[in-house]
Amino acid sequence: MLTLYHCADARSFRALWALEELGVPYELKLLPFPPRVRAPEYLAENPLGTIPLLVDGATRMTESSAIVQYLTVKHGGPLLVGPDDPAYGAWLNWLYLGEATLTFPQTLVLRYTRLEPKERRNPQVAEDYGRWFMARLRAVDTALQGAEHLCAGRFTAADISVGYALLLAETLGLHERFSPAVAAYWARLQGRDGFKSAKAAQANEAVPDWQT
Secondary structure (H helix, E strand, O other): OEEEEEOOOOOOHHHHHHHHHHOOOEEEEEOOOOHHHHOHHHHHOOOOOOOOEEEEOOEEEOOHHHHHHHHHHHHOOOOOOOOOOOOHHHHHHHHHHHHHHHHHHHHHHHHHHHHOOHHHOOHHHHHHHHHHHHHHOHHHHHHOOOOOOOEOOEOOHHHHHHHHHHHHHHHHOHHHHOOHHHHHHHHHHHOOHHHHHHHHHOOOOOOOHHHO
16 A cells, blocks of 8 residues: 655655545545654654655655656546647646746745744745745636636646645745636636545644644
8 A cells, every 4th residue: 555654745746636626535644834843753764754655565766746647647547648649748748847946935034034043034035925826826817717627628637746835835824916817717626526635634643833
């Protein structure tokens, strides 16, 4: 059985959401955030101390978008867009844009508003990177003009990757700046059974310090 090490609403939520959408059995190990500080025993499993960690036999993976792709390719189903599909390139691009382009600037907002000691917090840095995120989000808005999903005319793993970036944006209060198309898309994603099941699976986890 697969094992997923996870912190509530952290990047590992991508993997958790994918597992629920795919209906793949897994064991969930919930950790406090950040685990490298609050659960140092986790370093024996992942020396980086980062989340997620997916263990599938001898396979161990720590990159959230790559994990989603791994699960989707290995288990098939509607989350996958194959190489013969005209949307394959767009699918891959959105899958990694969700992390590298959309989540990265938000980590700076998170760090300089909630994670750093109060004397090191920097509202100007947070605002600058919040604007960076919103500028990059224009690509999502453009893709959603006249469309329900990002590519292939249906819900895919690409929507999970970008959807997590929207979840983080809501945590940080950036969702108030969403365009109407992005806001409606985010509402649709939250209405999916897989999203709701992933939220339920982590429901017993204590709220991370950076969300309080």
